[in-house]
Amino acid sequence: MQVKKVLIIQDYVRNHLLKVYMKKLLNLERNHYKITYPFKAKTVQIKIFLNQWEYRIFDFYHCKVQNLFVVYIDPLWFLKERYRVQFIVDDCVTCDGSYPHIEFNDGNYYNVIDFCALDSKLKKINTINETQSTIHSDEDSFSYR
Secondary structure (H helix, E strand, C coil), X not given: CHHHHXXXXXXXXXXXXXXXXXXXXXXXXXXXXXXXXXXXXXXXXXXXXXXXCCEEEEECEEECCCCEEEEXXXXXXXXXXXXXXXXXXXXXXXXXXXXXEEEXXXXXXXXXXXXXXXXXXXXXXXXXXXXXXXXXXXXXXXXXX
């Protein structure tokens, strides 16, 4: 009898933690730029060059739900449309084939990420979610007489 109660409590706690995690993940998806790295690695970072010499490094984390490396970046960080970036995978600088790349005047290759394109995806996600919430609220307000 007590074992069943313990299992029910464990299920409740697991479900609650999953629900909290998914809400946090959805909030990040709606309000931040999402950059993914779908290949196998131990550690992944992205170095975003703000100008010729100044850069900022962001760490990816492995998302168990999506089964890939993800970094969410606040849109307030970016003033320009495109940035020169480098991926640092397992302490080696590399280019990701899913993004365009250029050879810079220092002789190194860099990926170029267009945050305007990411911004349009972000706005599309927000528009879809607002539409769905409007539909649900309309259905909730409808009553039969």
